[in-house]
Amino acid sequence: MTTCIDIWGGPPTGARIDAARGTASHPLWLLMARAWAAARQAMALLGVTTLAGIVLLAAQPQLRAELERGMADWLLNRQATLAPEDDEPASAERVLATDLKELPLEQARVAHWLARKYRVASEPIGALVAEAYRLGPQLRLDPALILAVMAIESRFNPFAASPMGAHGLMQVHTRVHADKFEGLGGTLATFDPLSNLRVGAEILQEAVRRAGSIPGGLRLYVGAVTIDGRDHIVKVLSEYERLKRVFSGQQVGFQAAVPLPAAIDPVAPAPPGEPTAPSPAQLEAEATLRAAGSQAGS
Numbered sequence: 241m242t243t244c245i246d247i248w249g250g251p252p253t254g255a256r257i258d259a260a261r262g263t264a265s266h267p268l269w270l271l272m273a274r275a276w277a278a279a280r281q282a283m284a285l286l287g288v289t290t291l292a293g294i295v296l297l298a299a300q301p302q303l304r305a306e307l308e309r310g311m312a313d314w315l316l317n318r319q320a321t322l323a324p325e326d327d328e329p330a331s332a333e334r335v336l337a338t339d340l341k342e343l344p345l346e347q348a349r350v351a352h353w354l355a356r357k358y359r360v361a362s363e364p365i366g367a368l369v370a371e372a373y374r375l376g377p378q379l380r381l382d383p384a385l386i387l388a389v390m391a392i393e394s395r396f397n398p399f400a401a402s403p404m405g406a407h408g409l410m411q412v413h414t415r416v417h418a419d420k421f422e423g424l425g426g427t428l429a430t431f432d433p434l435s436n437l438r439v440g441a442e443i444l445q446e447a448v449r450r451a452g453s454i455p456g457g458l459r460l461y462v463g464a465v466t467i468d469g470r471d472h473i474v475k476v477l478s479e480y481e482r483l484k485r486v487f488s489g490q491q492v493g494f495q496a497a498v499p500l501p502a503a504i505d506p507v508a509p510a511p512p513g514e515p516t517a518p519s520p521a522q523l524e525a526e527a528t529l530r531a532a533g534s535q536a537g538s
Contacts, residue, residue: 336433337363338370346487347373353486354387357494360396364433368396368409371437379445384487385454386441388480389461392472398433404463409433410440413463417443454480455501474500 340348340362351369355362369387376383393411394400406413407430414421414430420439421429429435448457458473481498 336367337361338366339363340366342366343370346489349489350384350387350483350486353483353492354391354396358391358396365396368433368437371434372441375438375441379441381441381445381448382480382484384483385476385480386437386444388476388483389440389444389458390437391479392476398436399431407431408436408440410436410444412436412440412443453501477501 340351343351343366347369348366351362351366354360354369355365358365368390369383372383372386372390375381376386390396390409393406394409396409398409399407400409400411401407402411404413405415412430414427417439418427420442421427421435424432424435424439430439444457444461447460448454451457451460455473455477458476459469462469462472477500478498481500482492482494482496485492485496485498
């Protein structure tokens with residue numbers, strides 16, 4: 241006698257009975273039927289167990305609270321385990337240094353010269369030089385000009401601050417240019433050397449573009465609209481010219497006299513018998529002395 245089992249539930253009728261008669265004796269059919277019966281029993285048992293658990297938790301608030309705490313701890317640990325690692329270390333963990341041996345020869349010359357002149361470690365200077373030579377072509381700025389601005393503005397002190405609210409390597413006016421630091425983590429990023437360098441270089445590029453010349457751009461960069469600003473421009477351009485020569489492999493003294501653009505402050509030729517215009521070296525020396533005197537007076 242053949243027993244007809246309907247695996248979908250309900251009484252076996254019609255076509256189901258006809259199909260079952262031909263397959264009920266097949267071993268695979270019997271195995272599937274038994275598996276389905278076992279699954280139905282397991283689901284029924286699971287439903288009863290779940291219902292009993294709900295009733296128990298409803299009756300025992302303390303047990304429910306302990307279970308919730310345990311689940312919360314497990315989820316937190318699971319999230320910490322599965323959290324993706326950052327591709328880059330946090331700013332506080334980043335080491336801003338580069339071995340000069342890893343730089344191209346020309347950049348290594350510049351970094352070594354700056355490190356000796358400004359008495360700072362060569363490895364951090366190496367990282368700044370590499371970044372300047374990476375950013376320069378993107379901004380259509382000579383990297384040596386970016387480094388010269390840093391040298392004169394802060395002497396490579398990333399924590400330098402002025403009474404007017406300028407901060408960091410490039411002496412960026414943080415409140416004025418707060419929007420430029422939004423993608424870098426906020427205005428405190430002004431004290432991160434690379435962030436300050438990038439923002440300062442962008443501001444310098446815009447100033448040069450607006451002015452149409454490097455001397456004019458430097459005047460705008462330092463905010464010298466109602467004042468002359470000539471002393472500052474002379475010092476920056478002098479350092480800029482020295483760095484270009486260092487890059488090309490020349491031996492250059494720290495205070496070597498270099499020619500400067502006439503556009504800084506055009507001076508008509510002196511009449512016969514009148515004193516001649518000061519040389520670039522004299523201009524820079526006077527600017528340095530005036531700056532030292534003002535600092536001493538303050």
